[in-house]
Amino acid sequence: MTVPAPATTAIPALELSDVSCTFVSRDAPGQRYTAVAGVSLALKPGEFVSVVGPTGCGKSTLLNVGAGLLQPSTGSVRVFGEVLNGINNRAGYMFQTESLMPWRTALGNVMAGLEFRGRPDARAQAEDWLRRVGLGGFGDRYPHQLSGGMRKRTSLAQTLALDPDIILMDEPFSALDIQTRQLMENEVLELWAAKKKAVLFITHDLDEAIAMSDRVIVLSAGPASHPIGEFTIDLERPRDVAEVRVTPRFIELHNAIWSVLRDEVLKGYAQQLKVA
Numbered sequence: 001m002t003v004p005a006p007a008t009t010a011i012p013a014l015e016l017s018d019v020s021c022t023f024v025s026r027d028a029p030g031q032r033y034t035a036v037a038g039v040s041l042a043l044k045p046g047e048f049v050s051v052v053g054p055t056g057c058g059k060s061t062l063l064n065v066g067a068g069l070l071q072p073s074t075g076s077v078r079v080f081g082e083v084l085n086g087i088n089n090r091a092g093y094m095f096q097t098e099s100l101m102p103w104r105t106a107l108g109n110v111m112a113g114l115e116f117r118g119r120p121d122a123r124a125q126a127e128d129w130l131r132r133v134g135l136g137g138f139g140d141r142y143p144h145q146l147s148g149g150m151r152k153r154t155s156l157a158q159t160l161a162l163d164p165d166i167i168l169m170d171e172p173f174s175a176l177d178i179q180t181r182q183l184m185e186n187e188v189l190e191l192w193a194a195k196k197k198a199v200l201f202i203t204h205d206l207d208e209a210i211a212m213s214d215r216v217i218v219l220s221a222g223p224a225s226h227p228i229g230e231f232t233i234d235l236e237r238p239r240d241v242a243e244v245r246v247t248p249r250f251i252e253l254h255n256a257i258w259s260v261l262r263d264e265v266l267k268g269y270a271q272q273l274k275v276a
């Protein structure tokens with residue numbers, strides 16, 4: 001008789017518990033805005049999780065909390081079980097905005113973090129990562145000499161070269177045309193499948209979230225944004241992001257998630273008009 005294996009309770013790679021973030025207005029110091037409130041989410045090692053939600057709801061805020069760049073007003077963050085104080089050194093962050101150093105070449109940008117960590121193999125590692133993202137011949141170009149897609153590839157190499165256990169990505173491909181975007185999404189999935197790091201991926205785009213992820217979390221519109229839905233994406237891997245979109249299961253998942261997200265998008269839009 002075989003004895004069933006004990007249930008493993010893997011420690012989450014990243015865990016936000018009851019996190020709230022309240023900002024004080026710089027123009028009117030008495031005014032406060034609670035962007036997110038009561039957010040609990042856990043990312044398992046090797047899991048690819050996307051967070052979707054209307055613009056301005058607090059997605060980047062949550063990622064900043066996970067990166068240790070922003071201290072939450074209440075709640076706590078744990079990284080592989082340890083309470084996070086300061087910068088999350090186990091995480092690599094691919095920012096929403098362009099973050100390459102314009103005075104450094106593509107190679108220099110990818111090398112920077114490795115040099116900072118005192119790695120003697122910084123150049124060789126950076127060259128290898130540039131090759132892996134298809135930029136082997138472009139190491140000597142400066143950011144302004146690269147296309148938008150190439151700059152994003154450089155940022156990707158910069159993030160992955162540090163071999164982080166947790167990868168935080170904030171709408172990394174939203175500025176790209178659809179073809180480049182789908183190519184890069186597939187590349188990210190391939191790189192992820194090879195190393196199986198925990199990924200927290202922020203996007204506006206529900207199709208992208210479903211195509212890439214193991215799990216999709218829907219945030220409500222702000223203020224006090226919080227998760228209002230969580231969906232397991234049981235589509236087979238490996239996936240081609242363009243092909244998977246036309247499968248019946250994808251469409252079913254899309255309909256289910258959109259039914260939760262739609263009202264929040266409308267509320268978020270109304271909220272922004274009110275502020276404007």
Ligand SMILES: Nc1ncnc2c1ncn2[C@@H]1O[C@H](COP(=O)(O)OP(=O)(O)OP(=O)(O)O)[C@@H](O)[C@H]1O
Pocket residue numbers: 023024025033035053054055056057058059060061062096204222
């Ligand atoms: N440092 C800050 N000071 C004051 N308010 C802030 C600060 N950072 C974020 N906010 C506010 O918190 C809310 C959430 O911002 P955040 O950037 O997290 O949204 P988002 O979901 O990432 O939006 P988008 O989809 O447009 O990128 C917004 O209303 C924003 O104005």
Ligand SMILES: [Mg+2]
Pocket residue numbers: 059060061096170
């Ligand atoms: Mg954002």
